[in-house]
Amino acid sequence: MTQPPAALPPSCDDLQKKKRGRPKCFDEQQALEKAMLLFWEHGYEATSISDLTHALALTAPSLYSSFGDKTGLFYKCIDYYLAHEACPIEAIFLEAKTTKVAFELFLYDNVQRLAQPDKPSGCMLVVATMNCSDNAQAIQYNILEKRLKTKQKMLQRLQQGVVDGDLAATAPLAEMADFYSTVLQGLTIQARDGATVAQLHKVVEHAMRTWELF
Known part of the structure; x- marks a missing residue:
């Protein structure tokens, strides 16, 4: 009886894709709070994507997939501010x-x-x-x-x-x-x-x- 081929080990590309995914401990509310504080302190334009990914401990692809672009994240931060700080x-x-x-x-x-x-x-x-x-x-x-x-x-x-x-x-x-x-x-x-x-x-x-x- 012919045995099914053994599963191939994950490729380097597969491993990289996993690394680029959302962290297991990712908490969207905590991320929004951190992003809100950055926008609140420095303003919309002065806050860069690099600032945000560093503060949120996310890669740029993870940030985009979770919140959309910088403008979309800013609007979500405004909503968070109005709900929790205002x-x-x-x-x-x-x-x-x-x-x-x-x-x-x-x-x-x-x-x-x-x-x-x-x-x-x-x-x-x-x-x-x-x-x-x-x-x-x-x-x-x-x-x-x-x-x-x-x-x-x-x-x-x-x-x-x-x-x-x-x-x-x-x-x-x-x-x-x-x-x-x-x-x-x-x-x-x-x-x-x-x-x-x-x-x-x-x-x-x-x-x-x-x-x-x-």
Whole structure:
């Protein structure tokens, strides 16, 4: 009876393919967190594929197969940031008894997140695309839309304040939303420049005193 041929040992190409595959201990969430921190600290364009593969301990083919290109990975990192690092604006606005309290809590919560000792300073939605060239305009617009959504949520909370009766019907809601979104972005720049939590708290205190001027 004819015996089936013995299995051939793996070729060098086969071994190389296995080596280029995803590591056994690969954890996508951990990888996203590491990539997020790089983009957050250095910005989208200044973070290279080499930086990412080194930080994530992945080869470039593994990175591409797992996350797509650099832009795709950046967008996933933004989603991770919004889910795990950004201020929970909806919960704060929903639970606060008045609109003023909602904005005050929102700003103070942001301060704690903008100046963490173990994380990059500032808001990733602001700092990650600050110095991008024209080649990254699509990415800048995408992030701008996300910032505008936050501003829209602020405006909606102000409108709810009018409905609830804790804001006058004549209050300039659009101007208030513009002002406090500007304060929020200013806090990011100050944190990036090294301002302490105590200094940022003082900014919030003065911003909330301005509430009565509207």
